[in-house]
Amino acid sequence: MAxxxxxxxxxxxxxxxxxxxxxxxxxxMKVAIADNREFGGTCSQRGCDPKKVLVGFTEAIQLAxxxxxxxxxxxxxxxxxxxxxxxxxFTDAVPAATERDLEEAGIEMYHQSPQFLDENTLSVEGKxxxxxxxxxxxxQKPMELKIPGREHLMISDDFLDLEELPxxxxxxxxGYIGMEFAHxxxxxxxxxxxxxxxxxxxxxxxxxxxxxxxxxxxELGIKFIFNAEVSKVEKLQKNYRVSFKKNGKTESIDARMVxxxxxxxxxxxxxxxxxxxxxFEKGGISVNEFLQNTTNKSVYACGDVSASGSLPLTPISxxxxxxxxxxxxxxxxxxxxxxxxxxxxxxxPQIASIGLTEEEAKEKGYDxxxxxxxxxxWFNAKRINEKVYAYKTIVDTKRNIVLGAxxxxxxxxxxxxxxxxxxxxxxTTDNIKAMIFxxxxxxxxxxxxx
Numbered sequence: 001m002a003x004x005x006x007x008x009x010x011x012x013x014x015x016x017x018x019x020x021x022x023x024x025x026x027x028x029m030k031v032a033i034a035d036n037r038e039f040g041g042t043c044s045q046r047g048c049d050p051k052k053v054l055v056g057f058t059e060a061i062q063l064a065x066x067x068x069x070x071x072x073x074x075x076x077x078x079x080x081x082x083x084x085x086x087x088x089x090f091t092d093a094v095p096a097a098t099e100r101d102l103e104e105a106g107i108e109m110y111h112q113s114p115q116f117l118d119e120n121t122l123s124v125e126g127k128x129x130x131x132x133x134x135x136x137x138x139x140q141k142p143m144e145l146k147i148p149g150r151e152h153l154m155i156s157d158d159f160l161d162l163e164e165l166p167x168x169x170x171x172x173x174x175g176y177i178g179m180e181f182a183h184x185x186x187x188x189x190x191x192x193x194x195x196x197x198x199x200x201x202x203x204x205x206x207x208x209x210x211x212x213x214x215x216x217x218x219e220l221g222i223k224f225i226f227n228a229e230v231s232k233v234e235k236l237q238k239n240y241r242v243s244f245k246k247n248g249k250t251e252s253i254d255a256r257m258v259x260x261x262x263x264x265x266x267x268x269x270x271x272x273x274x275x276x277x278x279x280f281e282k283g284g285i286s287v288n289e290f291l292q293n294t295t296n297k298s299v300y301a302c303g304d305v306s307a308s309g310s311l312p313l314t315p316i317s318x319x320x321x322x323x324x325x326x327x328x329x330x331x332x333x334x335x336x337x338x339x340x341x342x343x344x345x346x347x348x349p350q351i352a353s354i355g356l357t358e359e360e361a362k363e364k365g366y367d368x369x370x371x372x373x374x375x376x377x378w379f380n381a382k383r384i385n386e387k388v389y390a391y392k393t394i395v396d397t398k399r400n401i402v403l404g405a406x407x408x409x410x411x412x413x414x415x416x417x418x419x420x421x422x423x424x425x426x427x428t429t430d431n432i433k434a435m436i437f438x439x440x441x442x443x444x445x446x447x448x449x450x
Contacts, residue, residue, distance in 0.1 A: 014041020116276025
């Protein structure tokens with residue numbers, strides 16, 4: 001059988017992979033793309049988008065709960081099956097639509113994870129293919145917990161497709177995914193416990209702001225077990241038993257379901273990277289400033305799988321895909337340059353963050369001033385009877401610009417985007433205060449935060 005040859009072979013059909021493939025084929029290149037799962041990637045099918053659909057319903061519940069007795073008579077109940085049916089309207093059509101668009105663009109498709117045979121050769125679907133450039137955009141997958149009984153652990157994909165909710169759930173890990181799913185489940189009446197190795201949730205986030213979320217989560221009914229290392233999962237007659245070590249002692253907790261939300265790792269173990277002379281590290285594929293692999297110059301990586309030093313977020317995937325696409329088409333002229341990147345945890349209330357934490361500003365030696373306040377009496381929180389609203393901003397005293405902003409609020413995810421504009425534009429705090437925003441809006445509140 002003849003070996004097929006391509007100008008570009010892309011591995012992964014998520015945000016990053018598709019973008020590179022479309023750009024290159026539009027530039028007249030012969031392009032192929034492969035995926036070992038449904039085409040379309042994680043975010044649109046089993047990540048950000050379907051999660052946010054579920055969150056939207058719990059936001060309605062929380063708002064009604066806040067205003068109960070103040071005009072709202074009763075809090076609505078969620079029909080989980082109907083909610084899942086609605087969620088599927090966003091996800092079910094993605095694979096077929098993705099394949100249709102790729103085919104119409106003239107991109108050849110393979111439904112398997114390729115394996116490297118050498119620097120420019122891959123084995124896929126039992127065929128051997130060669131490519132001048134190979135793009136790895138395989139994203140991340142749940143990190144395996146190497147403990148006895150790990151086969152009983154469910155993952156985020158399973159939660160998003162649950163046909164019905166159980167009476168109780170244990171989430172192992174209090175990062176983004178664990179906290180967001182814990183809030184969804186708890187507001188739907190599930191008894192939730194979160195077991196976390198560290199001493200608090202959301203380790204990378206500003207600790208003062210996370211404290212507010214921890215308290216709000218506990219008031220919602222979520223139980224936290226911190227400084228606990230899960231050691232075993234056992235199947236009982238109806239429940240599962242999670243054993244963990246805490247303070248030198250072994251304890252346990254039972255629940256109907258247990259989810260591994262301990263984090264995600266680069267999805268690279270099926271690629272046989274060593275055969276392709278592709279360097280990799282803990283954070284993913286090793287890349288230079290052009291997002292080109294450090295050892296195999298025919299390979300580029302973008303999205304969550306690249307060890308580029310930035311956060312594994314969908315907007316970053318798009319940015320990296322643009323850089324890879326330009327460098328493949330025009331030669332290595334475009335270096336990756338990350339502007340300030342916001343991140344949001346879609347709990348209720350939301351936590352949003354951009355730039356440096358206070359600890360990071362101190363470590364970097366900045367002269368800075370911190371403003372940290374709890375402001376539930378500000379109008380926007382008060383009008384919906386929201387008890388949790390706080391912010392912490394770090395300002396460079398020499399240049400009078402924002403180094404970091406951290407917010408907990410119902411609309412923190414939207415508010416942080418204004419800090420993106422301020423930080424990318426290097427606006428001073430005086431510039432921000434001089435702006436006129438629509439009132440009364442959550443965005444207008446940022447003028448009081450600097």
